[in-house]
Structures are given as C-alpha cells and as structure tokens.
Amino acid sequence: MPGPETAGTLHVVATPIGNLDDLSPRAQRILREVDAVCAEDTRHSRQLLAHFGIATPLLALHEHNEEQLAGRLVARLQGGDALALVSDAGTPLVSDPGYRLVRAARRAGVRVSPVPGPSALVAALSVAGLASDRFVFEGFLPAKAAARRERLAGLAAEPRTLIFYESSHRIADTLDDMRASFGGGRPAVLARELTKLFETVLDGSLDQLAAALAADPNQRRGEFVVLVEGAGDAADARLAHGRRVYALLAAHLPPSTAARLAAELSGAPRKALYGQEPA
Known part of the structure; x- marks a missing residue:
C-alpha cells in the first residue's frame, strides 16, 4: 500500500540516462511504494526495475495512447492510488511523452510531485563550457531536411546558447545544416553517450566537429546532445x-x-x- 507521501499522488520520476548508479535512493523508494509505474516502454523499464529488485506493476503510457489513458489514470489517482511516471531515460516530458497526463492530473486537483534526477540536456550543458545563464532547448530537429533547415535558419540570430538532441543516423546531416545556417566558425559542443562507457564531449567550431565525425566513424554512434554558442554581439x-x-x-x-x-x-x-x- 502507498505510504502517506505517495497516496493519491502522481510522481514524475527521473531515471538514468546511462549509468544505473544515477537512480537516486528516493527514486528507488518511490518506484517501490507506488501502485503502478507508467512507462514509455515497459520492456525497457522492466529491466531497470529488475536491476534494483523492484516488482511494481508497469503500465504502457506513450504518445499513441496517452490521451486515451489519462482519464482512467486520473480516476485511479483520485481514488487514492499512487502512480509514478517514467520515460525510457532521463527526466520525463523532456522530449518524451507525459505532459497530457500531468496536465489532466493537475486540472483534476491531483498532486503531482517531481522526483528529480538525470537529464541529458542539463548534463551536457554542465560540461560544455558555453554560456549557461540563458539557453534555448529545441529538442529534436525535424527529420526532413527542408524543415530542419528552416528551423535552424530561424535560430541563426538567437543570442542564447542553443541545445538540441540528435540521433546517430542524422547527426552528420544536422551538423552540415548548422554550418550552413550558423556559419562553420560558430563554437559548439558535441556530447555523446553521456554517463555511458563511451562518453565523449568534443568542442570546437562547427566545421571542426563535422570534420571530427567524418574522420572517426565511432563518433557518429550513440545518442547526442548538440550545443551551439549563441549569436553573440x-x-x-x-x-x-x-x-x-x-x-x-x-x-x-x-x-x-x-x-x-x-x-x-x-x-x-x-x-x-x-x-x-x-x-
């Protein structure tokens, strides 16, 4: 049964982006105490819970069913059940599903409580050496080239540090499009596989980063956070x-x-x- 901290509460729980040691003791306790864990991919989350000996039931909650399930989950919360929301990695709702459930819960007067922890964009920003007092997070750029270039063109004069997520099969094309929109000399940082075995953080101009990827196929593998210096004066x-x-x-x-x-x-x-x- 949920304890006094968890009863009738939706807990938004951050999970590791790579290193399992980053799951906090509080997050582990909450995941044990709740009645169910709403997970983006139950297969992935089941492995995470099993690693810590947590046997809480899992419910699939993803972009294709979130709208339909939100009402039923809110009803459970109003009935006193405690639920946790997790994504495949990092902090839920950051380029991941979940905001519809959180919005429905808040509108229904249900308590929503964060259990903070890992976030790839914050981890990358903390080691990038770029201005961190003001930044813009753009998530994943459009997959289609024309739409991606249009989005980047609209950000060319942005003075704040720009942060993007990107996949391995688009990273080279994205860097080329950034060079065309921002200029090849714009300082940038490429953070790859953060907290994992092959973690690398490369800095230099966009031209230099594109060349580094072209010279080493290993640097084109994994999950990426791309940070670009703002437009300056x-x-x-x-x-x-x-x-x-x-x-x-x-x-x-x-x-x-x-x-x-x-x-x-x-x-x-x-x-x-x-x-x-x-x-």
Missing part, C-alpha cells in the same frame, strides 16, 4: 539574420540582388552575404 546577430534572409531570397532571385536586399533588410555587410549557399 549585435554585429554577429545582424550577420546571422542577413544570411537567413539571403538564403530565403536566393531561392528566387539572382545572388547579387538577393545579397543587396538582404543587406538592406538586415543591416549586415553585403559582401559577407554574397555567394552564401542557401540553407
């Missing part, structure tokens, strides 16, 4: 904005005309824009 922001405008205009106008108009609209030097490849 006003001049850098104007140049980034000018390149974004030029890329849009160059798809329809001669390069010289596109560069002239982009310079007028952005205030960036025309010579710095002319001949840039569209993003």
Whole structure:
C-alpha cells in the first residue's frame, strides 16, 4: 500500500540516462511504494526495475495512447492510488511523452510531485563550457531536411546558447545544416553517450566537429546532445539574420540582388552575404 507521501499522488520520476548508479535512493523508494509505474516502454523499464529488485506493476503510457489513458489514470489517482511516471531515460516530458497526463492530473486537483534526477540536456550543458545563464532547448530537429533547415535558419540570430538532441543516423546531416545556417566558425559542443562507457564531449567550431565525425566513424554512434554558442554581439546577430534572409531570397532571385536586399533588410555587410549557399 502507498505510504502517506505517495497516496493519491502522481510522481514524475527521473531515471538514468546511462549509468544505473544515477537512480537516486528516493527514486528507488518511490518506484517501490507506488501502485503502478507508467512507462514509455515497459520492456525497457522492466529491466531497470529488475536491476534494483523492484516488482511494481508497469503500465504502457506513450504518445499513441496517452490521451486515451489519462482519464482512467486520473480516476485511479483520485481514488487514492499512487502512480509514478517514467520515460525510457532521463527526466520525463523532456522530449518524451507525459505532459497530457500531468496536465489532466493537475486540472483534476491531483498532486503531482517531481522526483528529480538525470537529464541529458542539463548534463551536457554542465560540461560544455558555453554560456549557461540563458539557453534555448529545441529538442529534436525535424527529420526532413527542408524543415530542419528552416528551423535552424530561424535560430541563426538567437543570442542564447542553443541545445538540441540528435540521433546517430542524422547527426552528420544536422551538423552540415548548422554550418550552413550558423556559419562553420560558430563554437559548439558535441556530447555523446553521456554517463555511458563511451562518453565523449568534443568542442570546437562547427566545421571542426563535422570534420571530427567524418574522420572517426565511432563518433557518429550513440545518442547526442548538440550545443551551439549563441549569436553573440549585435554585429554577429545582424550577420546571422542577413544570411537567413539571403538564403530565403536566393531561392528566387539572382545572388547579387538577393545579397543587396538582404543587406538592406538586415543591416549586415553585403559582401559577407554574397555567394552564401542557401540553407
């Protein structure tokens, strides 16, 4: 039976992103005490619970069934059951399902309590050496190239540190698109397989990181967090904005005309824009 801390509560529990030792003692206790654990992938979570000798029942809760199950789960919570919500790795709701259940629970007056722990984006930011006082988390970029480039073009003038998640089969293309949108000289960090056996954190310009991946196939494996320095001072922001405008205009106008108009609209030097490849 759930104890006084857990009765009628939805616990949002962070789980390890790689190293199982990162599951906190409190998280282990909560996962033992609740009536059921709502998991993105029950097969994955069953292995995690078994490692710690936890036999709590699992319920599958993912993007395809969350809307339908939320009402039933809230009813259980209102009846006094305690539930935990976990994702496959890290903090739930961060590029993972769960917000619909949390929203439904809060609207119903159910207590929702965080059990904090690992998060890949925070772990990467903590070791990146980039400005961390203000940052933008963009999650996964679109899988299709055109949509990905459009999203990146819209972020070219963003002054805050940019953080992305990316998969192994798209990381090389994503870095190429970032070079086109942000410029190859923009400082960046590539954090791979954080807390796991083959963890690597590479820093340098986007050009240098792309070259490092091209030279070593092992660096293209695993799960990635990509961090990119913000656009910097006003001049850098104007140049980034000018390149974004030029890329849009160059798809329809001669390069010289596109560069002239982009310079007028952005205030960036025309010579710095002319001949840039569209993003």
